[in-house]
Amino acid sequence: MAVESTFLKQLHLVSIHRILYFYLMKNILLLLLMIFSLSASAQFTNDTIGNTVIHELNGSEQSVPLTATTSDGKTYISWFDNSSGQYTLRMQLIDMNGINQWASGGVVVSSFPQNSALFRYDLEVDKEDNAIVAFQDERTGTLQVVAYKITPFGISAWGNGIVLQDSTSDGLSPRVTVTNANDVIVAWNASLGSSKWVAYSKISAGGQLQWTKRIWNNQKYSRAVMLPASTSGFQMLYVQESGSFPGVTSTMYFQRFDSSGTAQWVSPVLVSSKTISFFFFPEIISNLNDGVYIAFNTGNPSNPMMNDVYAQEIDSTGALWSATGTQCANSTTEHKLVGGFCTNSTGTEICVALQVLNSSQSNSGISLQRLDNSGNLLLGTNALNIRPISANYYLPVGITDEQNGVMITYVLGGFNSQTISCLLTDYNGLPLWSYDPMISAFLSNKEDVSCGPYANGQVVIVWQDDRIDGGIYAQNIFANGGFGPHVSVEEFSSVREVTIFPNPSAYPKMKVWSDKQTTASIHLENLIGETVSTLTIDLQKGENLLSLPEPSVAGIYIVRILGNNQDLWQGKWVRP
Numbered sequence: 001m002a003v004e005s006t007f008l009k010q011l012h013l014v015s016i017h018r019i020l021y022f023y024l025m026k027n028i029l030l031l032l033l034m035i036f037s038l039s040a041s042a043q044f045t046n047d048t049i050g051n052t053v054i055h056e057l058n059g060s061e062q063s064v065p066l067t068a069t070t071s072d073g074k075t076y077i078s079w080f081d082n083s084s085g086q087y088t089l090r091m092q093l094i095d096m097n098g099i100n101q102w103a104s105g106g107v108v109v110s111s112f113p114q115n116s117a118l119f120r121y122d123l124e125v126d127k128e129d130n131a132i133v134a135f136q137d138e139r140t141g142t143l144q145v146v147a148y149k150i151t152p153f154g155i156s157a158w159g160n161g162i163v164l165q166d167s168t169s170d171g172l173s174p175r176v177t178v179t180n181a182n183d184v185i186v187a188w189n190a191s192l193g194s195s196k197w198v199a200y201s202k203i204s205a206g207g208q209l210q211w212t213k214r215i216w217n218n219q220k221y222s223r224a225v226m227l228p229a230s231t232s233g234f235q236m237l238y239v240q241e242s243g244s245f246p247g248v249t250s251t252m253y254f255q256r257f258d259s260s261g262t263a264q265w266v267s268p269v270l271v272s273s274k275t276i277s278f279f280f281f282p283e284i285i286s287n288l289n290d291g292v293y294i295a296f297n298t299g300n301p302s303n304p305m306m307n308d309v310y311a312q313e314i315d316s317t318g319a320l321w322s323a324t325g326t327q328c329a330n331s332t333t334e335h336k337l338v339g340g341f342c343t344n345s346t347g348t349e350i351c352v353a354l355q356v357l358n359s360s361q362s363n364s365g366i367s368l369q370r371l372d373n374s375g376n377l378l379l380g381t382n383a384l385n386i387r388p389i390s391a392n393y394y395l396p397v398g399i400t401d402e403q404n405g406v407m408i409t410y411v412l413g414g415f416n417s418q419t420i421s422c423l424l425t426d427y428n429g430l431p432l433w434s435y436d437p438m439i440s441a442f443l444s445n446k447e448d449v450s451c452g453p454y455a456n457g458q459v460v461i462v463w464q465d466d467r468i469d470g471g472i473y474a475q476n477i478f479a480n481g482g483f484g485p486h487v488s489v490e491e492f493s494s495v496r497e498v499t500i501f502p503n504p505s506a507y508p509k510m511k512v513w514s515d516k517q518t519t520a521s522i523h524l525e526n527l528i529g530e531t532v533s534t535l536t537i538d539l540q541k542g543e544n545l546l547s548l549p550e551p552s553v554a555g556i557y558i559v560r561i562l563g564n565n566q567d568l569w570q571g572k573w574v575r576p
Contacts, residue, residue, distance in 0.1 A: 044098030044476045046484035046498075047571045048441045052098050054462065055090065055105050056471030057083050064448050065462045065472050066123040068131060070152070073456040074101065076131040078109070078123050079464075079472045087114035089135060091150055096456045097485040098476060102154040109148055110161060112139040119143075120173040120281065126205070127182040130157065134174035134186045139163070145171035145188045147203060158207040166190045166199035166212050173281075177226035177234055181259065183210070185234050187224035196220040198238050202261060213261045223250075223281050230290040230316070232259040237271065237284050237294065248278040252296070254314050269318045272325045274298040274310055287373070288347025291315035295328070295341040295352045302332040309336045309354055311371055321375030328352050328369040329383040335361055339396025340451070342406065344427070348373045351406050351427070353399040358389055365389035366396050366410060368429050384429040398451030400459050402479055405432055407459055409439065409451050418446045420461065422477050435513070437481045441499075442467050454479075456486070480515070484569075495520065495539070495561055495568040500548070504574035510546045512561070512569075514539040520563040524549045524573075527556055551575060 044052050055062050060083035068076045073096045080087040092106030100106075114137050121135035131150040136143045146161040164186055165171060174188040187200035197216035203209055215221045220241040229235050235256045242249045252271035256264040276282065276296050284292040292314050300306040312325030329336055339353035354367040366387040370378040377383075387394050387410075395411040405426040412419050420440040424432040440446065445466040452460040458476045465473045477483055499511040510522070518539050524532045533549035551557060554575050561569040 043485050044474070044483065046482070046569050048438050048475060048483060049571070051440050051442070051465075051473045051475050054092055054094075054472040054474050055079065055081065056468060056473075057081075058468055059083075061470035062472045063464050063470055064118050064121075065450055065464055066121070066133075067450040067452050067460065067462050068123045068125045069452045069455055069460075070125055070129040072096075072129070074129075074152070075452055075460050075462070075474075076123060076125065076150075077106070077462050077472065077474070078121075078131070078133055080114070080118055084111070086111075087116075087118060089114075089133070091131065091133070091154075093131075093152060093154065094460075094474070096458070098460075098474060101152070107150070107154040109133060109150060109156065110135075110137060110146070112137040112146075112160075114138065115143060122174055122176040124176045124178055126178045126184065127180075128205075132176050132178060132184050134164075134176050134188075136172055136174065136188075140165075143170045143172060145174045145186065147174075147176070147184065147186050149184075149207065162203055162207060162209055164188065164199075164201045164209075164212065166197075166214055168192060169195075169197075169199070171199070173223070175225050177228055179228045179232050179234055179259065180230070181232040183232070183259070185226055187226055187236065187238075189222045189224075190214065196222060196241070198222065198224045198236075200224065200226075200236070200261065202259075211261055215255075225282055225284055227284055227286055227292060229256055233257050233264070235292065237282055237292070239276070239282065241278075245278065250276045250278055250280070252276060252282060252294075254292075254318070256316075256318075265318055269314060269320070270323075271314065271320075272296070272298070272310060272312055273323050274325065283341075285341065285343060285350075286347065287313060287315070287350075288343060289316070293341065293343065293350045294325075295338045295350070296325075297337055300332055300336075301327075306332060306359075307335045307337060309338050309352065309369075311341070311350060311352055311369075311375070313350075313373065313375065326371060326375040326377065328371075328377070329354060329356070329367060330381050331356075334358065334389070336367075339366065339410070340399035340408070342399050342401050344401055345403055349378070349427070351399060351401070352383075353396040353406075353408050354383060355394065355396050356383075356385065356389055362393075363389045363391050364394050366394045366408065366423075368406070368408070368425065370427060379429060386423070386425060386429055386431075397449040398461075400451060400454045402454050402459075404479075407454065407477075407479075409449065409459070409461055411446050411449060413443070416445055416466075417443045419443065420446055420449065420463065420475075422459075422461075422481075424479070424481070433481050435481075437477060437483070439475045439477055439483075440465070440473065458486075495563065498561065498569045498571060500559065500571060500573050504576050506554075506575055507550070508548055508573060510548055510559070512539060512544045512546060514541060514544060517541050518563060520561050520568060522546070522549060523560040523562060524551060525558040525560065527558070532557065548573065 093101040149157040169190040190199040253268040255268040300308040310325040335357040367383040369383040
């Protein structure tokens with residue numbers, strides 16, 4: 001599922017020491033990335049400075065990644081690559097350990113001409129674990145939507161893709177759903193002159209285009225998003241637009257369709273009497289009972305200068321919580337934006353992560369709201385603030401049910417100085433970790449962060465990272481806050497969140513968090529794999545502050561923590 005783009009990005013001041021640190025580390029770590037690019041891309045790493053490289057080419061941009069998860073916990077990753085001088089859609093498949101299933105750099109899905117601007121597109125997985133991706137290219141001379149099926153072996157089952165077109169219209173921003181009969185439904189924004197409508201097509205599993213229909217009655221429609229229905233049909237939320245830019249009024253409607261694409265209700269359901277902005281693309285999630293939940297941005301009822309967040313349920317009969325939905329936080333002095341939402345394992349509750357900003361939008365924090373299946377607020381009328389508004393600038397980008405609570409992934413920091421972290425709370429907002437592990441500690445711009453579901457005891461996060469020219473990076477995080485390939489619970493539960501600081505430095509310290517008292521060893525290796533020195537350490541439960549073994553010469557060193565002859569952590573140290 002596509003992740004909602006953030007349109008208003010703030011430029012923030014950072015302290016002088018952070019700026020100096022960033023530029024120093026960037027030059028050194030770029031060298032490290034080039035040296036270790038092959039090993040870093042082999043599997044998930046516990047080096048959250050380097051992360052796992054999906055695709056990075058010096059001098060080219062890799063951008064707009066999307067992810068989709070297979071039934072056995074593998075992750076499809078798609079992105080656009082402009083190394084050839086135009087944008088080419090590529091895709092990679094990684095297993096639960098982050099190991100590439102295809103060649104380095106993945107496969108080229110399409111090299112047909114692209115517009116210089118990249119628009120929203122979609123990636124889903126069908127019932128046979130094939131990837132279904134729909135985007136737009138200019139192979140016909142105008143922007144048209146195309147759909148591909150890529151098998152787990154990296155083969156295009158639909159050849160050069162299926163071109164989807166309604167009349168002679170342009171096509172943009174496609175969305176995909178796979179029905180319970182394994183048919184593919186693609187909906188997109190179609191336009192011709194001043195007319196604008198939602199077109200939608202059905203493609204069989206074998207790649208035959210069955211039909212193309214539209215939502216249009218001399219009004220303007222756009223921004224469809226779909227889910228399968230319990231039958232072989234599907235359900236769709238779409239937006240009706242009125243007025244002209246910038247004063248466009250966007251109203252959400254919902255309808256159910258059978259397998260032939262015929263509407264099942266006499267009239268679509270008005271999702272909410274509240275309207276959404278022209279820039280907001282709605283998302284829906286299943287309520288696990290043949291209905292959907294939606295969380296959306298709208299204006300604050302008491303202060304039109306402030307943004308607010310509402311949630312709504314639409315059940316299988318079209319019934320709503322209320323005409324407006326439920327206001328997730330009632331403050332009139334703060335901006336609020338949807339930072340992600342999810343259901344619990346039974347679908348009986350919905351959890352919403354909110355980005356909460358001050359009036360000038362220069363500072364932000366994170367709040368959490370939980371609603372039952374009747375729309376009642378369970379964490380107070382103003383939500384529960386779990387990261388106070390501050391100049392650190394918190395941007396939640398995803399929330400995932402972890403069965404014992406929710407994991408919220410967030411970007412922290414300002415321009416050229418962002419990291420990615422994660423927090424875990426129970427359903428009442430109480431922290432389940434003693435700190436927020438850093439998913440990506442490298443200071444750079446992070447864009448288009450895509451968070452997968454909780455599967456195989458972990459969440460996989462993929463993003464565009466501008467640490468070089470724009471690359472695609474990935475990192476996993478376990479329910480205990482650990483990273484890296486899957487090893488035994490005993491191994492992972494002992495050591496996590498290791499930091500070497502300052503780095504570079506001749507005499508750094510190492511901060512190690514251990515979940516138990518244990519004995520381990522620190523191994524220092526040079527770049528050709530020779531052990532330079534070792535040090536036996538007794539780790540206490542909790543935070544440990546250690547000194548590194550001291551090499552006699554300057555250089556780049558690999559630091560390994562070993563326990564029971566197994567790697568518990570690996571990172572890099574630069575000794576000036």
